[in-house]
Amino acid sequence: MERSFSIPISRRDLLKLAGVTAAGVVLSGSTPHVDAAEKISGESIKYANKKIPVVNYDVCICGGGPSGTAAAVNAARNGANTILIERGIALGGLGVLGCVYPFMDTHAPDSDTPYLTELKNRLRAKGIEPFDGVTQQTWHNPEILAEIHDEMCEEAGVNVFYQTVVVDSLTAGDKITAVIVQTIEGLAAVKAKIFIDATGDAYLARSAGVDYERGYEKTGNNQPLSFRFEMGGVDTEKLYNYVAIELQEDWCKSKLPYFEIAEAMHRKQRYKLEAFMARGVDSGELTQDEAEYMQAYTIIGKNGVMSMNCPEIPVKFSATDPVSYSKAVTFGRKMMRNIARYLIKHLPGFENAFISREAVMLGARESWRIKGKYYMVEDDYHNQSRFPDAVCRTAWFIDAHGEKVSEKLPAGGFYEIPYRALITDKISNLIVSGRCISASFILQASMRIQPTCISIGEAAGIAAAFAIQNGINANDLDWAKIPAHKRSYISKG
Ligand SMILES: Cc1cc2nc3c(=O)[nH]c(=O)nc-3n(C[C@H](O)[C@H](O)[C@H](O)COP(=O)(O)OP(=O)(O)OC[C@H]3O[C@@H](n4cnc5c(N)ncnc54)[C@H](O)[C@@H]3O)c2cc1C
Numbered sequence: 314m315e316r317s318f319s320i321p322i323s324r325r326d327l328l329k330l331a332g333v334t335a336a337g338v339v340l341s342g343s344t345p346h347v348d349a350a351e352k353i354s355g356e357s358i359k360y361a362n363k364k365i366p367v368v369n370y371d372v373c374i375c376g377g378g379p380s381g382t383a384a385a386v387n388a389a390r391n392g393a394n395t396i397l398i399e400r401g402i403a404l405g406g407l408g409v410l411g412c413v414y415p416f417m418d419t420h421a422p423d424s425d426t427p428y429l430t431e432l433k434n435r436l437r438a439k440g441i442e443p444f445d446g447v448t449q450q451t452w453h454n455p456e457i458l459a460e461i462h463d464e465m466c467e468e469a470g471v472n473v474f475y476q477t478v479v480v481d482s483l484t485a486g487d488k489i490t491a492v493i494v495q496t497i498e499g500l501a502a503v504k505a506k507i508f509i510d511a512t513g514d515a516y517l518a519r520s521a522g523v524d525y526e527r528g529y530e531k532t533g534n535n536q537p538l539s540f541r542f543e544m545g546g547v548d549t550e551k552l553y554n555y556v557a558i559e560l561q562e563d564w565c566k567s568k569l570p571y572f573e574i575a576e577a578m579h580r581k582q583r584y585k586l587e588a589f590m591a592r593g594v595d596s597g598e599l600t601q602d603e604a605e606y607m608q609a610y611t612i613i614g615k616n617g618v619m620s621m622n623c624p625e626i627p628v629k630f631s632a633t634d635p636v637s638y639s640k641a642v643t644f645g646r647k648m649m650r651n652i653a654r655y656l657i658k659h660l661p662g663f664e665n666a667f668i669s670r671e672a673v674m675l676g677a678r679e680s681w682r683i684k685g686k687y688y689m690v691e692d693d694y695h696n697q698s699r700f701p702d703a704v705c706r707t708a709w710f711i712d713a714h715g716e717k718v719s720e721k722l723p724a725g726g727f728y729e730i731p732y733r734a735l736i737t738d739k740i741s742n743l744i745v746s747g748r749c750i751s752a753s754f755i756l757q758a759s760m761r762i763q764p765t766c767i768s769i770g771e772a773a774g775i776a777a778a779f780a781i782q783n784g785i786n787a788n789d790l791d792w793a794k795i796p797a798h799k800r801s802y803i804s805k806g
Contacts (some may be wrong), residue, residue: 314771321436332616358502360483360493365500369395370472372777373492373505375479378406379763380747380770382462382510383428388468390507391799393781396772397471397505398494401673404462406513408763409455410674412541414610414620415443416451418760421708421720421727426801428771429764435461441613445571451764452571454614455549479512482520487741507742507777507787511770514633515749521738523745527633528755529716535632536678536758537625537714541593544653546670549611552662560585570616575608576678579715592640593655602627603648603655618669624648625714632677642675671760678714678748678761685751686788687733694728694759702792703729703804704772707765713758729804730760730794735773741786746773771801 356367372388374381377399385397395402406411425433433443436453439461443451465471474496480484481493483502491502510517519525528535549569556562556574562585567571576584578591589605608622626648630641649668656663692698694711708727722728734751735744747766748757760766772792779799781792797803 316588325640328356351775360481360489360500360502363500365493365502367491367502367504368396370394370503370505370647371781372396372507372509372774373503373750374511374774375492375517376406376472376510376512376747377401377404377462378511378513378747378766379408379594380766380773381406381509382466383767384511384746384771384774384777385471385473386465386469386745387428387771387801388778389466389471389774390776391775391782392490393507393774393778395469395471396505397466397473398477398503399473399475400477402464402475403459404473405455405458407674407676408453410460410461410672411676412455412543412670412672413622413676413763414452414455414612414622415602416764416767417709417710418449419707419727419762419764420449420722421665421706422725424706424708424727424764424768425770426705428769429767429799432458432461434607435465443613445567447567447571452610452613454612457614465673477522479517479760481516482508484521484740487739489517489740489742492517505742506591506781509744509746509770509773509777510745510749511746511773512682513748518683518740518745519681519742519747521740523739523743525681526754527681528679529629529713532716534716535627535680535756536716537628538630538632538641538678539623539676540623540636540642540649541623541672541676542616542621542649542653542668543615543670544609544621544656544663544666545615546666547617547736548662548665549617549619550662552660553554553663555580556586562586563618570611570613572611573609575622577606589660590655593659597789598655598658599651600648602636603652607652621649624652628715630657632680646671647677677759678743679754679757680749680756682749682754683737683745683751685734685737685745687731687751689734689750689752689756689760691729691753691755694756695728695731696728697722698728698806699803700729700733701806702732703802704732704735704792705730705765705768705802706747707762709759709762709765711755711759712761713755715756730765730769732772732776732790735769735776736788737791738788740795743787744773744777744787746770768802775799775801
């Protein structure tokens with residue numbers, strides 16, 4: 314008997330499929346299912362000596378982080394039959410699975426692209442005000458963000474495949490013909506006209522033979538990994554009174570419920586909590602690595618819970634070596650426990666606190682980056698480069714944790730990111746999106762923040778749909794030639 318492969322489908326696809334029920338599609342109950350994927354596409358392929366089912370889409374997005382989700386929603390809204398493949402069970406990538414919070418401020422004027430504005434409005438509609446009245450950070454709520462992503466995908470007709478891992482790609486000439494995925498049921502192949510690599514790790518691009526870089530060319534190190542977590546039971550008022558009033562720390566400009574504490578010894582910015590953490594090293598309660606970097610933000614809609622931007626794991630652990638990465642998890646968890654213990658014991662407001670959530674995705678700031686048609690470098694930042702095919706603008710500082718920090722542009726300054734940094738000469742139907750686009754280690758340290766990755770994804774989705782509709786290769790497409798009303802960003806030069 315043939316093995317079967319059941320695929321949950323969107324309402325939009327269900328309507329399409331209604332016309333082919335006679336061809337063997339089985340719909341059961343109120344939850345629509347398609348049995349035997351072969352019957353959708355009428356095909357299966359041989360992979361690793363196994364016959365595996367094939368599904369067909371216009372656009373296949375690998376990775377449902379901030380960038381991939383934006384790409385999927387925008388591809389689908391622009392008419393492409395879209396699949397979004399995510400190895401976790403929530404969309405939002407590091408921002409949700411990795412407990413990375415909040416979206417940083419791009420520091421670039423008018424940088425919000427339409428999808429980003431919509432995300433903020435949807436947060437507001439659910440009672441989460443993302444604007445603290447002072448900074449331009451987007452204070453969200455990870456669980457509500459995941460819900461919003463689900464809703465946006467559902468409304469746009471994106472087929473989200475959760476708990477599905479991209480394991481390989483098949484190529485013919487200069488095209489990716491299919492990605493091989495591992496679903497909860499087994500292997501399957503996804504064919505598409507255009508593929509978007511939003512894995513953060515350029516996994517799809519690398520598997521298809523695209524040139525890449527990893528780490529800092531001067532040291533070979535990746536940016537440090539972090540194992541983020543949340544702590545509940547925090548008396549935020551008591552904490553505020555201690556840090557903002559008693560210690561007179563003026564780092565955080567916003568007021569409760571939008572409150573942040575921070576210290577980072579390598580930055581030598583003399584945060585008031587540096588001495589507090591240094592005392593832990595003196596007493597033997599903390600290691601120097603644990604004391605080096607600590608930051609925590611209140612989470613809107615989760616009273617008494619803080620998002621912990623730490624521990625920062627020493628750079629001897631690599632974001633691109635599977636053995637080292639795995640050891641970093643164990644090492645990082647010990648650091649996390651120790652930091653939490655120290656805060657509970659000594660920091661006013663944390664007396665009754667506890668670890669309420671650990672990230673389910675280790676925080677990789679930087680891993681692999683593609684070499685694309687345009688390679689962004691540090692000069693693009695300092696020269697405030699502009700490009701006719703720009704897909705967004707940003708000015709977040711060069712935040713390379715220890716290697717180079719706090720390189721700031723003058724107020725109002727920004728640089729742009731060209732569509733050519735998303736495409737390669739090697740593969741004609743591939744667009745790369747998010748933190749793994751074509752950029753040097755130092756430039757990536759600026760462009761990697763979530764709002765910028767989201768705007769890149771938004772453009773990638775629009776470009777993919779447009780390229781298909783107009784019979785253009787993704788890597789021949791000129792973003793500047795897409796009609797203005799369809800573009801999410803237009804360079805003003
Ligand atoms: C510790 C840390 C702190 C940070 N702080 C901030 C901050 O305060 N504010 C801010 O704006 N940004 C911050 N950033 C940066 C930001 O979170 C990331 O750069 C951003 O999330 C990148 O988005 P992305 O979509 O490119 O990739 P990711 O967020 O990494 O998402 C990639 C997605 O692809 C999925 N995936 C990967 N491989 C596969 C596969 N083979 N098959 C299926 N799915 C796959 C993953 O599960 C994930 O959902 C921080 C990053 C780190 C690590």
